[in-house]
Each structure stands twice: as structure tokens, then as C-alpha cells.
Amino acid sequence: MAAKRKTPVKTRNPDLIRGVGKYSRSKMYHKRGLWAIKAKNGGVFPRHDSKPKSPAAAEKPPKFYPAEDIKKPLLNKRKSRPTKLRASITPGTVLILLAGRFMGKRVVFLKQLTSGLLLVTGPFKINGVPLRRVNQSYVIATSTKVDISGVNVEKFDDKYFSKEDKKKLPEEKKEDQTAVDTVLIKSIEGVPDLKAYLGARFSLKSGMKPHELVF
């Protein structure tokens, strides 16, 4: 195929009405520069004959034919990618966990892992939620954001959370937790009342209508 253009051509022949172009065949011949291509090639259009085919290796007839025709599976061009992240969830968003051990806790979102789960931390000192993975569906995103610029979350991925020793938490993980949290806690303490907010659990009180609440 000829080399692709860097910018797609906007049509040289705009439509007056659907089906009727502004320029005639002869005008378009001139506009496309076909006269120049012909001139460059000595008065004729350049021909690209297909290359002579090298003789294909002689195929041996197969030893075995299946009794019925085997069906080919349908083509599947789907690519696997992490779950689409809701627009309201950005790094630093305060999320409310809706299920599990930490139901109702308000927690800081760090990043989305390749499996699609959200990496989240309490911070641990504030509300007891460690670095943890959480599913996007079990979370309410609030509009409150924490400044997360000083935190390095590059090293955390899904493999980090596979448990080799189910009884004891390795020291390294405790250090990772404090490393992430100290930076976070400093930026949290910069906002008045935010620390107490993250330490408190969310609950529906009498008169609160979830469909009318602004989060």
C-alpha cells in the first residue's frame, strides 16, 4: 500500500447536495494532479504489476480428513483492559466504602490497578484501612479531593496483594504503608476537619434520601 498521509485529506470535492460534487470529472482530474503523475511517468499512468509469485512448496495431501466439517470458532477481537473508571473517581478522591469489613469508612483513592480494582488507603493511622484493593462498584465517590502529589504508588500492583503467608504481615508491607501514609497525612492535616472526616464512618440517618444527597 502507498505510505499513509500524516494528516487526512479533507475532501477536494465538497458536496453541493448529497450525490453532486462541486467539481466535474475534468476539474477533479486537474485538482488531483493526475496530469503531473502522468507527466512524471512519460505520458502514461504508472503500472504496478504484481510481483511474479515464487512457486509455493508442493503441499502434500493431508493424511487425515475429519468425518464432518469442523467449524471454525468465530473471530474475537476483544481486547482485555481494566474496568472503565468513573469520571468522578480521580487520584486523591475520598471514597465511601459500601461493603465488607470497612463498610462506611471514608478512604483515599490512590490509583486503578491493571485488574480494574481500585487501590485505596485509609490512611491506616486515621481510620484503620490499610493499602487495599476495592471494587469500583462497591464505592461511592465523593467530590472531596486530597492532594496526592507527593505519594509514590508506582510499586503497587495486583501481584503485591497475593498472600504468601496468610498469618503474618511482612514488615516490608508495614513500611510501604507508613511510607504512603506519612505524605498523605501531611496533606490531609492541611485541610481543617478533614482528618476527623476520614476518621468517621458514613451512615444514612433519618430523613436522608440517597437519591437526593449530593456526594
Next chain:
Amino acid sequence: MYPFKRYVEIGRVALVNYGKDYGKLVVIVDVVDQNRALVDAPDMVRSQMNFKRLTLTDIKIDINRVPKKKTLIDPMEKACVKNKWENSSWGRKLIVQKRQASLNDFGRFKLMLAKIKKAGMVRQELAKLKKEIAA
């Protein structure tokens, strides 16, 4: 003494309590029949409304029956209808309600802290007064 204080009259400002124009302040510009009024406001097209959709306020302005839009806006500005409304206790309550409804989760939390703090201060003062009386 008299059972009614706010009357339907031309120039009475009313609050719309149902429908597309919910929450708007409108002026009664004419009465159509027993149930309906012709109603107008600077930011809406003049239209008829059932009285059931209106709640009368204390504010009244001085206009003739069915004034032109310009002749409506001038007395409204002079009487400062918007200001009077926003300073009245009813108007202030509505503004606070709207603001509280738009609070986000963090805002509601801070509101709760503020209420607790205020209640604590009130209780302290009350306790002091009680002690003085007991002494």
C-alpha cells in the same frame, strides 16, 4: 381579629409551589376567574396559574391591571421585592434549605461539627446562668 391577612390582589407577590416554575417569585397581574390568576415575573413569559399553585407572600407592589413588562419591572425594582424577600425569615429559610441540599458529604460533616459546637456553647452558658440563679 380578621381571619385573612394576605389577599389575592393585583400586585400581590406569590411564590410558585408546584410545577415548572417551582420556587419562583411572581406577581399577580390579573385574575382570570375563581381559580386562576394571570401571573408575571421579570424572567418568565406571562402565563395563567391556578391559585393552588401559588402561596401568597406579605409583599405587595403598586401596579395597574395587566401592566406592560417594562411597567412591571420598574415598580418591582423600586419596591425591592427581591431584597425584601431575601431578608424576610421565609425567604432566608428557603435560601438556607437550598444551600444545605447542595452540600456534599464533607460539607454535611462540617455542618454536624458546627451544630455540636454551637449546642455545646449554648449549654455552657445555660449552665452558668443556672449556677448563678442557684447561688
